[in-house]
Each structure stands twice: as C-alpha cells, then as structure tokens.
Amino acid sequence: MTDFSFALLSPLAPEIFLAVAGLFLLVVGVFRGDKDTSLVGWMTVLAFAITGYLLLNGSWEETTALNGMFIMDQFAGIVKLVILTGLIISVALGIDHIKQENTARFEYPILTLFAGLGMLLMVSANDLLSLYMGLELQSLALYVLASINRDNVKSSEAGLKYFVLGAISSGMLLFGASLVYGYTGSTNFATIGEALAQQGSMGAIIGLVFMLSGLAFKVSAVPFHMWTPDVYEGAPTSVTAFFAMVPKIAAIALLIRLLFEAFPSIAGQWTQIIWILSALSMAVGAFAALQQANIKRLLAYSSIGNMGFALVGLAAGSVEGIACVIVYMVIYMIMTAGTFGIVLSMRRNGHAVENISDLSGLSRNNPVMAYALAILMFSMSGIPPLAGFFGKFLVFKAAVGAGLYGLSVFGVLCSVVAAYYYIRIIKIMFFDEPVAKFDAGVPFARNLIVGLSVAFMLLFIFNPSPLLDISRDAVSVFFHNE
Amino acid sequence: MTPEFMDTYFWPLLFILGHIGAIIGCILLVMAYYTYAERKVLGAMQRRQGPMTVGPFGLLQPIADGIKLLSKETIIPSQASKVVFLIAPMLTFALALVAWAVIPIDAGLALADINVGILYLFAISSMGVYGIIMAGWASNSKYAFLGSMRSASQMVSYEVSMGLVIVTVLLCVGSLNLSDIITAYRPWWMQVLLLPMLFVFLISILAECNRAPFDLPEGESEITGGFMVEYSAMTFALFFLGEYTNMILMSAMTTVLFLGGWLPPFNIEALDFVPGFMWFVLKTFGVMFFFLWARATFPRYRYDQLMRLGWKIFLPFTLIWVLVVSGTLIYMDALPGQLE
C-alpha cells in the first residue's frame, strides 16, 4: 500500500468540488422545497462556475491519479471547460423554462449537476472501469431528466425509451469491455494500447466493435440513433436543449481518448467503422429530417447529421482531424444553445408550441427573433461566413488531407440536402402568412444566451485562430509519439 | 467399496450426517417445547395456567399437537398453483434449519466454522421471505396475498437496519467468522457503544420473525391469518416449525453478536466451571423469553407505524451509529488490527 496524501487527489479537485456541491445543494433543496428551485438552479450555475475556476487554476500537465483510473491533461482540461460552459448555459435556459411550464422541481438542476459530473469523469477516464462509471453516472441522470415532466405521457415515454435502449447499449459496451479486458489483460487504456501494439488479436477487435456500438448510441450515430427523435420530442424542451448541447461532447471526447490511447495500433480497423457510422449519420440526418413538422424532431435529426459531420474528423484520424472535431463540437454547442433558446420562446397563451408551421410569418410579428433564428439556421446549414461554415469546412479539409475523398464528397452532398430544411424554416418565417404572435416576456438569461450565440456565429470569422490553436494543442497529447 | 473410499468419503459423510441429525433433533425438541413454554409464559403473564391436561403439567401437549397436525388431511385449494403451494412451507422450514450449520454452540463446536459465517446467516435469513411470498401467491387468495405482501415489505425493510447493526458489530470485532466474533476482545466502552444496537437488533428480529407486536402478516383480526390462511395439517405445521425455529435462530444470532456466545457472563473466571454450551443455551433461552415477553406485553403495531419505525427511525439511527462507532474506534485507536 502506498501512503495516502491529499496531493494525490489534486487533479480531481474540480470534480470533488462539484460532487460535494451537488450533495450540499441536494440538502438545500430538500429543506427549501420546490418553491426555491431557481435558488438551487443559480447555485448550481455558481457551482459550475467555481468548478471551471478550479479547473483553470489547476495544473494541466499530464498526470494520472487513483491507480491510473483518472487522467488530467490538456485535452481533458479544454473539453471540460467547454462542457462546463454548456452546462451553465443549459441550466440557465432550464430554470426559467421549468417555471413557465409549472414543472419546477429542485431536483432538475441537481440532476443536471450530477450528469455534468459524470461527463467530466468521462472526459478524464483512463480506464475501462472509470469509463463505464462516468458514462453510467451521466446516463442515469439523463434518463431521469428526460422524464422529469412525469405527468406528461410523452415525457414518460421518452424517459422509458431512453432508459431501456440506454441499458442495452451499456450492456453492449460492458460486453465489449470485458472482451477487451480478456484479450489484453488490463483495463487501463495505456496498458491495453501497449498489449495491442505487440500483437493485435481478433477478440480485442470484436470487443472494440461492441464498445463502439455502445458509445455510438450515446452520440446517437446511425444505426444507433433510434431513440433520438422520440426522446428529443418527448423530453421537456430545456432538457432537449441540454441533451443536444453537452452529453455528446463528453461522449465524443471519451471516444477520442479511447480510440487514440487504447486502440491506436488497430486504427485501420476502427477508422472503417467510424467511416460507416459517419456516412450513415450524415445521410439519415439529411434525409429523415425533410419530413418533420415538429421542430424538436427536426433538431433531433439535425443533431444526428451533425454528429456524422463531427465523426468525419475522427475518421480522418489525424491531429488536424481531431482538432476539427473539437472545434466542430464547440461551434455546434453554441449554435444549438441559441436555436433552443428561440425554440423555448415559442409559446402561445402560456403553452409551448413546437410545430414548424407555428413560426409562420415570424419576421413580421417579431423581426428580431426571426433574424436571430435565420442567422442560426444559415449557420447550421453551413453558409459562409457564419461559424457553422467553418466547422464543416475544417472537418472536410482534414478529411481530404487524410485522403478520405469519398466521405468528404458524400458529406458535402448531405449538407446540401440538409440545407434545404434549414432554409425552409427561414422561408416559412419570412415569406408565409403570419399566424398569432408569440407570448412576450422572454426571460433575460435566455435573451442573453441567444444574443451571445448569434454574435458568436457572426463574429467567429474575424478571429477563428485561437479556438483552432487551442484545439490543436489539446489533441497533440494523443500524438506524442510522432 | 475400497477402504480408501470408506476413509475419505463414507465415514466423514456419516459423521457430518450424524452431526446434522443431532442438531436437527435438538432444534426440533427445543422448538416443540418452545411452543409449550410460550403458552405457559403467556398464561402466567395473564394469570392463567396454560396447558395442564395432557401429561403432568401438560408436558405432553406439544407432542399431542404434533400428532394431531400430522394426522390431519392436507387441503390444497383447487385454484392454487400446486407445486409452489407445496414448496413454500418446505422452503421456510428448510431455510430455518440450514442456517444452524454455522452457529457455534461451544468453542469449535459448529458444523461449519466458515469465514463468512455472519454473512451466511444474513443471507439465509434474507431468503426466508420467499417461503412467505410464494405461499401468499400460490394460495390464490386475497388474504394470503395481502399477508405475504405485508410480510415481504416488512422483512426487507428491517433487514436494512439489521444489516447496519451487524456492520457496527463487525467494525468492532473485525471478522466475519462467528467464533471470532464471540471471542474478540471488547472493552467496556465498546460494549456500551454497542448497547443501543442490541436494542435495535432485538426489535428488528421481532419484525424479521413476524412476531408480535409486528405480526401483521398474520394479523388475524384483519386478514384472518395472512399468508397461512389456506394451509392445513402438515403444510401448516411446516410453517409453524419454520417460524419457531427462526425465532430460536435469531436468538442464537443475538447471543453470538452481542451476548458473548459460549463465554460466561462478563468473562467472570469463577463461572468457568459451567460448560460453555450451557452458557450459550442459557443466553439463547433468555432472548427466546424476550420474544414471549414482548408478545404478552405489546399491542400489535399498525402497518404504517411499523414502516415508519423501520425506515424513519431505525435506518437513520443505525446509519449514524455506524459513523459513531467507526469514529470512536479510530479515536480510541482500537480498530481491529488484522490488516497490518
């Protein structure tokens, strides 16, 4: 036994703080009750902010802790910061929304907090065990969040579907992990990598296939995407916003670390799988969304498609490619935050409306909202000079750099198809006859988030290099051997 | 049959079977006279005489009862799920008996002195609930079903606090082996610390055995005998045997965990001349008397009161006590020193 000292835990300081804050807020919530939900909510935001501060103040040198199960490095630091930003945005969006829907429960922000903790742990996972633990902590909180509006049949259905399918995917992940463990004799990523570098084995590859399908479920890549539209539609809109923004970043980061730390020696095998996942996701995201009338379902397919674009970068497997995945995810997160901020404001007579036709003639009723949504939609469809264009452009550039011409061409074609339904929304807003106005009285936090998001879309072009440089720095940790 | 075979398998097997037979014989005898004692004690506490007719002082009463139950007809309800209906009482009785395998009656005098004895006991007692659930379900009767539902939730609830009580004891002794638990050195402050746990444990075993004042699963005034309502003759007798054997088992468990097993009270050396198993038996009888005493004294709890006691009082209290005990052990530097 080695001697224990608290210094050994210092890489975990942000996570430990967040866990303790969660327990503390739980007690606050239990004693103050549901009427103080917004207090608990803003305290959760504060907790995320302090966690971010601790993260920024901590060392980002590559260190492992707790028997190699936890790793802290540049990559983890950057991704965690992004995730914390996303968490802050989604809680801020959520607090006002659940009050408007009269479903205010103090557990809402707390579950978000624990889901966030799970994501931070996923990003830092350096072992099959900690991978699974972080993933389960995150998923379990998400299942509950999906059905938190328990008196609504759709919300309950969403939670149940998500739970059952999620459990199956976790089972596949575990089965794969057990095969990998069996064939390499270790659960540590680095040791697995060494063992496979010496001699690849069929068992480990099949194990990897199962693990990939489990993780593909979490990022909702086709053919493991079935849950996404139903869950996005059924869950309360603020929860949908959260689902669309944050968990996928954590899952993608986890996927990147798993593939590049544990399985770099069989990259030839897994790039094929990622290639197929990516192509299918882009196709389904583009074509299935054409038929949707509900804007939440539309955004669900859009997120499937966007995951496909992000996976293109991963399929490239180069420094450039992975860095682009990070950039893409950041841009997508901010874009989604703005879009959902507007979707949350689609209310008539105190009730939320979710159909695309409800946006009809918005430019005459509420021009500011219409222009904001138009910018976000243009950005989503990848029209230059908006930020969304850069995401796609960089990803395809990296793919071409890695010689994936077929995938790049296919991706561009899909994004052209996808542009149709984004632009259709703009057409409905600007050229169709107006219907009744939306309710006034949009909360300040939501307006702020939409505003910042739109500003980011417009201004990204003027200085894109910091984000790119940071991402390149971050992912360089996976390529230290070259 | 080679002599080698006889030596390695036959004789040890015969010895084990003999040992088992002896234990079961003793248990059944004690159990039979426990029912007699119950009626006598209740009688005395209610200023009556209890059974007096069969044999001198009614001493042959339990035997007469046994013969009666054996000779009656076993009725199986036509709508019952027959196999499950018949397995349920057997399971209850069998589980009550197999747990005795690990109870050390004297130093080294246990059928199997296994490493995880206390976990084995706990596992077997947590399985006891199946006999009751199966009986209630297989009877295809509302009363039986209600009774088994009550019983199942009651036993599961009280197992939680029982488990935590056991944890506090384990923290103090540092072993899962029953003999080690008995012989572990316990300074006076440790015994004071464990005293509240003894009370919690005593109350929990009342609930675990479905005994008064927690005999709601039987609650004859509301559900006419609960899960046993459809049982008659031998099948009923097996439930009855199981219940009483379980009470004896729980008493023995209390003796092992808290009362020092076969050791003389307070380790007074002058009392060493009494053989160890006598102390064990005496202490167990003491706890068994507590069962009867409680039955004669307390009115039956209401169901919500029972659940409230289990979840809102015992669970937090035992949880806190686990912290208190471990904290004290660290403070006194008295953690069981097995792990150096």
Place this chain on the structure above:
Amino acid sequence: MLQPLAFYLFSLVTLLSATFVITAKNPVHSVLFLILAFFNAAGLFVLLGAEFVAMILVIVYVGAVAVLFLFVVMMLDTGFAELRKGALQYVPIGLVIGGVLLAELIFIYSAWEFAPSITNNIASPVTAESNTVSLGLLLYTDYVYAFQIAGLILLVAMIGAIVLTHRQRSGVRRQKIKEQNTRKRDDAMEVVKVTTGKGV
C-alpha cells in the same frame, strides 16, 4: 470427487433453471427460476473459493433485488399471454442477431491468442488469508475511485426514483406523534362544576 460432483450439480441446476426462466409460461415461475439460478451461481462461487462474493450474491440479488422483482411481477395482473402474442413475428430477427453474436463468439474463441506481454498484465490470484480481506483492501485502495462513483450513481438512482414517483398528496391525514404525546389533559377536556339540578 465431492467437489466436481457439487460443481456439476450446481451448474446443471443453474443452466436448467436459466432455461426455464425463458420458457416458463407463468412470469412468477420465471422469477422463481431466476432466483434458483442466482442461488446456484452462488454455490459455484463457493466452489471457486470466493465465499464473500457468493454470500453477497445471495444477500443482494436473492434477498433484495429478486424480492422486488417478484413483488412487481406478482402485482402485474395483465394477460401475459396477450403480451406474448406478437412475439413470434420477431423470431427471425432475433435468430439473425443471435446468429451473428454466436458467430462472433466462435470467431473470438477460434482466434484465442495471447500476446507475450499480456501474461504480465493478468492479475495474480489473491494470496491474502481470506478473500473478504483482500477484496476490502483492493476496493478501498486501488479501486476507491470506481467505488465512490458507484456510490454517486446509486445516489442519482435514488434521486431519480423519488423524483419520478414521490407525490405530495394534499389532504392526507397523518399521525402526528409529537402532538399526541405532548397533549395535556387540559387540551382535551374541561372540568365543570355542575350544580345539582341545573345541568351543564
């Protein structure tokens, strides 16, 4: 001889009851067979010398999880035959998936090969005096991280169960034990001097 005999007994019963879990018509019987399977699996653990795991398997799975399982299945009185009706149409796709998995498993086992360094990675068998002690030592040192997160996961599960099911009903009459105990005689009755012939 006794050990192999016990092994074959336990494995046979485990396999048979596992089969019956699927084939039993009555769901309650399925759960009972499942419990039997758990119990025999515990027996197999004992044979492996992992007595702690065996006991925990019985306490946790048999004693707690399966009881709740049985509870729920017994309470559900819907026609299970109805639910099974449509199941037949999924047999082909089930067979395909099962076949693929089987093929993969065969594939894996036929390609069983160890890299030279892997033997170093494989954990050495436990040598401490009892496996309870060695499990505890591992769980609270090397694997304390996973252990703590498991605790958080259970906490989230608990919060989730409460969020989704607990309802504050209004108008429920509850027993207020404190009020009952602090009730004084004066709160409940009034002593009145009654003069004869006048009444109260």
